[in-house]
Amino acid sequence: MYSIGAARPIIPKRGEKDFEPAPGGGSGFQxxxxxxxxxxxxxxxxxxxxxxxxxxxYAIWQTDISRAYVTTAxxxxxTAMGHSxxxxxxxxxxxxxxxxxxxxxxxxxxxxxxxxxxxxxxQTQTDVSFIxxxxxxxxTVQQAFSEMIxxxxxxxxxxxxxxxxxxxxxxxxxxxxxTPSYPIPAPRITKHIKRSIFQQISCLLWCTVSRVSRSWGAxxxxxxxxxxxxxxCHNITHAAxxxxxxxxxxxxxxxxxxxxxxxxxxxxxxxxxxFYNLYxxxxxxxxxxxxxxxxxxxxxxxxxxxxxxLHELTGLFDVLPEIPPPLPRKRTIPPxxxxxxxxxxxxxxxxxxxxxxxxxxxxxxxxxxxHQPLRPNPFAALKAGKKSVIIAAxxxxxxxxxxxxxxxxxxxxxx
Amino acid sequence: MSLITPSGxxxxxxxxxNRRSENNRIYANPLPIILSTPASSSAxxxxxxxxxxxxxxxxxxxxxxxxxxxxxxxSVWVSNSGPNSKDVMILWQRGFFGKGDLSxxxxxxxxxxxxxxxxxxxxxxxxxxxxxxxAERKQFKLDRAKAMAAAAAEAEAAFSEGRIISxxxxxxxxxxxxxxxxxxxxxxTAAEEEPPLTPEAVEDEEELLEDIxxxxxxxxxxxxxxxxxxxxxxxxxxxxxxxxxAQIWTAFQNAHDPLALSLSPSHPSLKPCRFDNPFLVNxxxxxxxxxxxxxxxxxxxxxxxxxxYKRGPVFNHAEFAIVVCPVYEDPADQxxxxxxxxxxxxxxxxxxxxxNRVNSQVQKTLILTYVTIPTHSRFxxxxxxxxxxxxxxxxxxxxxVIKRFIPTRMRD
Numbered sequence: 001m002y003s004i005g006a007a008r009p010i011i012p013k014r015g016e017k018d019f020e021p022a023p024g025g026g027s028g029f030q031x032x033x034x035x036x037x038x039x040x041x042x043x044x045x046x047x048x049x050x051x052x053x054x055x056x057x058y059a060i061w062q063t064d065i066s067r068a069y070v071t072t073a074x075x076x077x078x079t080a081m082g083h084s085x086x087x088x089x090x091x092x093x094x095x096x097x098x099x100x101x102x103x104x105x106x107x108x109x110x111x112x113x114x115x116x117x118x119x120x121x122x123q124t125q126t127d128v129s130f131i132x133x134x135x136x137x138x139x140t141v142q143q144a145f146s147e148m149i150x151x152x153x154x155x156x157x158x159x160x161x162x163x164x165x166x167x168x169x170x171x172x173x174x175x176x177x178x179t180p181s182y183p184i185p186a187p188r189i190t191k192h193i194k195r196s197i198f199q200q201i202s203c204l205l206w207c208t209v210s211r212v213s214r215s216w217g218a219x220x221x222x223x224x225x226x227x228x229x230x231x232x233c234h235n236i237t238h239a240a241x242x243x244x245x246x247x248x249x250x251x252x253x254x255x256x257x258x259x260x261x262x263x264x265x266x267x268x269x270x271x272x273x274x275f276y277n278l279y280x281x282x283x284x285x286x287x288x289x290x291x292x293x294x295x296x297x298x299x300x301x302x303x304x305x306x307x308x309x310l311h312e313l314t315g316l317f318d319v320l321p322e323i324p325p326p327l328p329r330k331r332t333i334p335p336x337x338x339x340x341x342x343x344x345x346x347x348x349x350x351x352x353x354x355x356x357x358x359x360x361x362x363x364x365x366x367x368x369x370x371h372q373p374l375r376p377n378p379f380a381a382l383k384a385g386k387k388s389v390i391i392a393a394x395x396x397x398x399x400x401x402x403x404x405x406x407x408x409x410x411x412x413x414x415x
Numbered sequence: 416m417s418l419i420t421p422s423g424x425x426x427x428x429x430x431x432x433n434r435r436s437e438n439n440r441i442y443a444n445p446l447p448i449i450l451s452t453p454a455s456s457s458a459x460x461x462x463x464x465x466x467x468x469x470x471x472x473x474x475x476x477x478x479x480x481x482x483x484x485x486x487x488x489x490s491v492w493v494s495n496s497g498p499n500s501k502d503v504m505i506l507w508q509r510g511f512f513g514k515g516d517l518s519x520x521x522x523x524x525x526x527x528x529x530x531x532x533x534x535x536x537x538x539x540x541x542x543x544x545x546x547x548x549x550a551e552r553k554q555f556k557l558d559r560a561k562a563m564a565a566a567a568a569e570a571e572a573a574f575s576e577g578r579i580i581s582x583x584x585x586x587x588x589x590x591x592x593x594x595x596x597x598x599x600x601x602x603x604t605a606a607e608e609e610p611p612l613t614p615e616a617v618e619d620e621e622e623l624l625e626d627i628x629x630x631x632x633x634x635x636x637x638x639x640x641x642x643x644x645x646x647x648x649x650x651x652x653x654x655x656x657x658x659x660x661a662q663i664w665t666a667f668q669n670a671h672d673p674l675a676l677s678l679s680p681s682h683p684s685l686k687p688c689r690f691d692n693p694f695l696v697n698x699x700x701x702x703x704x705x706x707x708x709x710x711x712x713x714x715x716x717x718x719x720x721x722x723x724y725k726r727g728p729v730f731n732h733a734e735f736a737i738v739v740c741p742v743y744e745d746p747a748d749q750x751x752x753x754x755x756x757x758x759x760x761x762x763x764x765x766x767x768x769x770x771n772r773v774n775s776q777v778q779k780t781l782i783l784t785y786v787t788i789p790t791h792s793r794f795x796x797x798x799x800x801x802x803x804x805x806x807x808x809x810x811x812x813x814x815x816v817i818k819r820f821i822p823t824r825m826r827d
Contacts, residue, residue, distance in 0.1 A: 028571065029573075029574035029579075029582075032574065169826060170822065222803050226644075238446055239708075245702070245706035246707065247706075247808070248703050248706070248808075248811075248812060249812070250812040251812075254813065256787065280825065282826070295820075295825075302765070306764070310740070310742045310813075395764065400819070401822060402771075403817070403818045404817060405815065405816040405818070406813075407816045409707055412707075413708050415707075
C-alpha cells in the first residue's frame with residue numbers, strides 16, 4: 001500500500017509481457033500479475049505531489065495579452081524560459097511609466113504549472129490588493145490548460161512537443177517572435193536572396209545555351225543521347241560513360257515552377273511553418289542572445305495533415321542554412337599533416353563570411369594546400385543531406401519526429 | 416562467387432576472400448558494353464602510332480542482346496536458350512539488369528534443379544539458403560513457444576500451491592526460454608543425408624533438363640539498355656521482327672494504357688502522349704540513379720519503388736530505398752489524367768511511419784524522390800516534344816532523405 005508519507009510517487013516496473021495468452025483465457029497467475037501491476041499504477045497516481053514553498057515561483061496570467069508575468073522567479077527554469085519585456089503601467093496615460101518585467105509565453109507558463117514549479121494567479125478586475133500576497137484568483141492546472149491552449153498559436157500538439165523536449169533538457173524557443181522584444185537568433189547571412197540571383201543568372205545562361213544548341217540542331221540528339229565509338233571517345237571509361245548519361249535535370253537547385261495561380265479558391269495556408277527552434281542541452285544558451293538553433297521544428301497534427309507537398313518542403317528548406325557534410329571518420333594522421341589541418345581549421349573559423357567572400361570574389365580566396373582534406377564518406381553525406389528540418393507529427397498525443405533533409409545524390413555519384 | 420555454378424565446385428570459392436575476388440572478376444563491368452584498350456601487341460600500327468601521341472583508341476565491345484517485348488507483363492523477355500543464350504548472363508553479370516522469372520533475382524532455376532538432383536547439399540543457391548534459414552527460424556519460434564508455455568504452466572502450478580515464481584527463470588536466475596541470439600538449430604538431419612549420386616548419373620540428368628527460365632527486363636531497364644547503350648534489340652512478340660526505337664518509344668508508353676494494350680506494338684499511339692505516363696515517370700527516376708552509378712533494383716518487398724545498391728546485390732546490401740513521388744506542375748493535369756499515379760498526392764503520416772519502420776529494420780535509408788511532371792499546356796499541340804525522348808529534359812528529380820529523429824538520442 002502507498003503511504004502518504006512517502007517522498008515521491010514512483011511508477012513501478014511491471015514485469016514482462018506474456019506474449020501468448022493461455023488457451024481458455026487468462027490463468028489465475030496471469031490475472032494476479034495484471035492486478036498487481038494495475039494497483040501499483042493507481043498507487044502512483046494517488047500519491048500526493050509536494051513542493052517546497054521556498055522553491056515555487058509565482059506568476060500572473062494576463063488573458064488580454066496572453067502572457068504570464070513572473071512576480072517571483074525561483075529555480076533554474078528561467079535560464080532558458082521567459083523573456084523580459086518593457087510594459088507601461090496601466091492607468092497612467094501619456095507619461096506612463098515604463099518598466100521591465102519577465103514574461104512567459106503560454107507554453108512556458110503551462111509547462112511550469114504542470115511541473116508543479118509555479119503557481120499562477122489569474123488577473124482579476126476586482127481589487128484584491130487589500131489581501132496580502134494575493135494578486136488575483138489562483139488557477140488550477142485544468143484551468144490553465146483550458147485558458148492557455150489556443151493563445152498565441154499554441155495548439156495542444158505544439159504544447160505536447162514543447163513539454164516533451166523541455167523535459168529532456170532541450171531549450172525550446174519560438175522561431176517567429178510573438179513580441180518584438182522576444183529574443184531571436186541573429187539573422188544568418190542570407191544566401192537565400194543572393195542565391196536566387198545566381199540561380200536566375202545561371203538559368204538565363206542555361207536557357208540561352210540550350211536554345212543555341214537547339215538551333216545548331218545535332219548538338220544533342222535525343223534519339224541517341226550518347227554516342228560511343230569513333231575518334232571522339234578515346235580513353236573512355238565506364239565512369240565517363242555514366243557522366244555522359246547525367247542529362248536529366250536533378251537536384252534542389254533546379255528551379256521549381258510554382259503551381260499556376262488559381263483565382264477560384266483562396267490558397268490555403270500551409271501548416272508547414274517552422275514553429276520552434278531547438279537547442280541541445282549541451283549547447284551554451286544565452287537567453288538574451290540565443291545562438292543559431294541546432295534544429296528547426298515544425299509541429300503538425302498527423303490526423304488532419306498529410307505529408308508536406310514538394311512546394312511546402314522547398315519553402316521550408318529555403319529559409320534554412322546549409323549544413324556542411326559530416327566529417328570523415330578519424331584516421332591516424334601524421335603529425336605534420338595534423339598541424340596543417342588545424343591551421344586550416346583556424347583559417348576557416350568564420351565559414352559564413354568566408355563562403356560569402358568566396359562566392360563574390362572567387363579569385364580572392366587563397367589557394368588551397370596541396371593535400372586534399374579527407375573526403376567525407378559519401379553514404380554519410382547522402383544520409384545527412386544539405387539542409388534539414390524536423391517535423392513532429394503528433395497523433396493524439398503520440399509524437400513522432402521525422403527529419404526531412406535535402407538529398408544530394410547528384411553531388412555524390414557512385415562511379 | 417556466384418552461388419549458382421553447379422559443376423566444378425571446389426572448396427576454395429566458399430572462403431570469403433576468394434569469393435570476393437571472384438565476384439570482383441565476374442561482375443567487373445558495371446555496364447553490358449565493355450570498354451577495352453587493346454594490348455600493345457595486338458594493336459594495329461595506326462593505333463600504336465596514336466598511342467605514342469597519348470591517344471589510345473578504346474575498343475567498345477557491344478554484346479547486342481536480344482529480347483521479346485511482352486506488353487501484357489510490361490516486360491522484355493530475354494530467352495535463356497537458343498542462339499542468344501549468353502545474353503541472360505551478360506545482362507545479369509554486367510550491371511545486374513533484369514530478374515529470372517523463376518528466381519528471386521539471378522536466373523538460377525536450372526542450377527537449382529541440378530542441385531536438387533545432385534542432393535549434394537553443399538552448393539546451395541541463394542533461394543535455398545533463404546528457405547533453409549526460414550525453416551530454422553520457424554523451428555526456433557516453435558521451440559521458444561514450447562518453452563514459454565512450459566514455463567507458464569509451471570508458474571501456474573506454483574501459483575495454485577500458493578507460491579509465486581517468475582516464469583521462465585531457473586531458481587539460480589538463468590533464463591530458460593531460448594533467445595534468438597544463442598539458439599542453434601539441432602543437427603539431427605545430417606544423418607539422414609543420402610549419399611550423392613555418381614557423377615555419371617548427374618551428367619545424364621543435366622542433359623535431360625531443359626532451361627525453361629527467362630530473364631525479365633522491366634521496361635525501364637530495357638529502354639535504358641537500348642536507348643543509351645544500344646546493346647539490346649527488342650522484337651515484336653507476334654512477328655519477331657525488330658522494333659525501331661520510335662516504335663519502342665510508343666509501345667512502352669502504350670503498355671500502361673489499358674486501351675492500347677491490345678494493339679500491336681508497331682501500331683502508332685491512338686491518344687496523344689502524356690507527360691504523366693507511368694513509364695516516363697519511372698524511367699526518369701531509373702535513369703537518374705543509373706547515371707549516378709547506382710544499381711537500381713525493384714523494391715516491392717520493402718514497400719518502396721526502387722532499391723539502390725552501391726555495386727550490386729552480390730556485393731553489399733541495398734543502402735537506400737526510393738519512393739517515387741510524382742509532382743504535377745499543374746494540378747489540372749492530375750485532374751484529367753487517365754493514370755492513377757501512385758503517391759502523386761502526399762500520403763498519410765501513418766503510411767510514412769509504416770514504410771520507414773520496414774526500411775529502417777533492414778538498415779535502409781528511406782528517400783522520397785520527387786519527379787516534377789511538366790505542365791502539358793506549356794507545349795502546343797504541334798510541339799513534338801513528347802514524340803521523342805527530348806521530353807526528358809523537362810522533368811526534374813530531387814530527393815528528400817527521411818530519418819526518424821529521436822530526441823533522447825540527440826542530446827549529446
